[in-house]
Amino acid sequence: MMRFLQVFAAALVATVVSALEPTAYTASGKAIYTTPSGSRIVKHGSNVNLYAPNGTLLHVFENADGSGGGGGPLRRQSTSVGQIFAPLPVGTGANDTLQSFNGTFVVPPPPTTFESQLMFFGFGYTDLTDTGEVYTFTGVALQYGGSNVQGGSFYSGAIFAEIPVLDTYILASLPNSTEQLNIGDTVSVYVALQGILDGILGINDTFYEYFTGFSGPNGDQFPTLQSYDEDKPQIVGWRVEVEGAEQPSDYPTGPLVFKDVTVELTTGFPSELNWEIEGDSAADIDFEVVNGDPTDVEIKMTFPDASS
Numbered sequence: 001m002m003r004f005l006q007v008f009a010a011a012l013v014a015t016v017v018s019a020l021e022p023t024a025y026t027a028s029g030k031a032i033y034t035t036p037s038g039s040r041i042v043k044h045g046s047n048v049n050l051y052a053p054n055g056t057l058l059h060v061f062e063n064a065d066g067s068g069g070g071g072g073p074l075r076r077q078s079t080s081v082g083q084i085f086a087p088l089p090v091g092t093g094a095n096d097t098l099q100s101f102n103g104t105f106v107v108p109p110p111p112t113t114f115e116s117q118l119m120f121f122g123f124g125y126t127d128l129t130d131t132g133e134v135y136t137f138t139g140v141a142l143q144y145g146g147s148n149v150q151g152g153s154f155y156s157g158a159i160f161a162e163i164p165v166l167d168t169y170i171l172a173s174l175p176n177s178t179e180q181l182n183i184g185d186t187v188s189v190y191v192a193l194q195g196i197l198d199g200i201l202g203i204n205d206t207f208y209e210y211f212t213g214f215s216g217p218n219g220d221q222f223p224t225l226q227s228y229d230e231d232k233p234q235i236v237g238w239r240v241e242v243e244g245a246e247q248p249s250d251y252p253t254g255p256l257v258f259k260d261v262t263v264e265l266t267t268g269f270p271s272e273l274n275w276e277i278e279g280d281s282a283a284d285i286d287f288e289v290v291n292g293d294p295t296d297v298e299i300k301m302t303f304p305d306a307s308s
């Protein structure tokens with residue numbers, strides 16, 4: 001941590017910031033920025049800053065909360081986003097926040113047709129803007145399909161932050177790794193609190209530091225992302241994005257089940273969570289909360305092919 005704060009300080013005095021360009025666009029025009037594994041994002045005010053692992057400021061995503069004005073819609077709602085989520089019942093104390101959100105899933109059988117569809121089955125947390133819109137979603141994802149920078153007609157493990165207002169994904173990547181996942185693999189994923197900081201970058205405010213990644217024996221073969229948030233996570237859950245899936249066979253041919261999911265707060269396990277489902281018909285996926293108990297959540301996603 002000390003070293004990171006030092007390089008952070010160095011980043012502050014760097015006079016030249018070379019802004020990144022998107023490395024690719026999805027079919028619907030969402031920008032994908034790739035960044036090395038271990039990169040850090042800092043959410044401060046209405047900006048999301050992206051730092052390389054060595055502390056270099058790579059990019060500033062401005063007005064990421066839609067506060068930039070211009071009178072446009074706050075959020076271009078994609079019709080292919082589905083969510084299963086629960087608001088976190090955290091208190092107002094600075095130390096009352098999400099401790100961890102962990103779970104496992106088994107990589108489902110693949111789609112039988114590939115026509116450049118891109119699917120993210122994301123697992124993570126959401127920060128909201130002051131007006132209650134999605135500011136960022138930060139998490140791990142089972143990805144199927146890809147762009148020219150990552151993925152393909154196979155499953156891969158992705159770590160990403162999404163900024164819906166800017167139609168932007170930030171994807172962390174490891175050099176020389178396809179991040180490929182094999183059918184039937186059991187994969188463990190986590191979001192975990194690393195610390196509550198009194199201030200970083202000279203900003204006198206509380207920051208919540210989270211790591212997002214893959215755990216288990218092969219965990220180090222996947223990227224990680226670190227996040228410093230001025231606000232505590234308000235929601236945990238799944239965010240599914242589907243682009244370019246035209247027919248049932250473009251979807252996984254078996255269900256995707258997340259098991260042994262725990263939602264722990266710094267004050268312990270909440271007695272219950274209120275799970276909500278949104279957009280499942282738009283994404284053409286049947287979402288089911290099999291068990292909602294914060295110590296043992298189970299979520300099942302069933303795809304259109306399952307009924308044929």
Ligand SMILES: *[C@@H]1O[C@H](CO)[C@@H](O)[C@H](O)[C@H]1NC(C)=O
Pocket residue numbers: 036052053054055056
């Ligand atoms: C820090 O990392 C960035 C991104 O990987 C790289 O472009 C830059 O050259 C690095 N800077 C130093 C001083 O190593």
Ligand SMILES: *[C@@H]1O[C@H](CO)[C@@H](O)[C@H](O)[C@H]1NC(C)=O
Pocket residue numbers: 094095196
């Ligand atoms: C909250 O964290 C601060 C340090 O960040 C510590 O000084 C304080 O004692 C903590 N309060 C509680 C109630 O744990």
Ligand SMILES: *[C@@H]1O[C@H](CO)[C@@H](O)[C@H](O)[C@H]1NC(C)=O
Pocket residue numbers: 100101102190191192215262264
């Ligand atoms: C969640 O995962 C993190 C990282 O692997 C671990 O440190 C933590 O103990 C786990 N928490 C629970 C409740 O399993």
Ligand SMILES: *[C@@H]1O[C@H](CO)[C@@H](O)[C@H](O)[C@H]1NC(C)=O
Pocket residue numbers: 175176
């Ligand atoms: C990636 O592969 C290239 C070419 O084989 C090699 O030069 C480089 O050292 C590798 N990088 C890492 C981090 O393994």
Ligand SMILES: *[C@@H]1O[C@H](CO)[C@@H](O)[C@H](O)[C@H]1NC(C)=O
Pocket residue numbers: 204
């Ligand atoms: C930081 O903010 C707190 C509370 O607003 C204040 O008491 C403290 O003096 C501030 N510290 C600095 C270094 O500005």
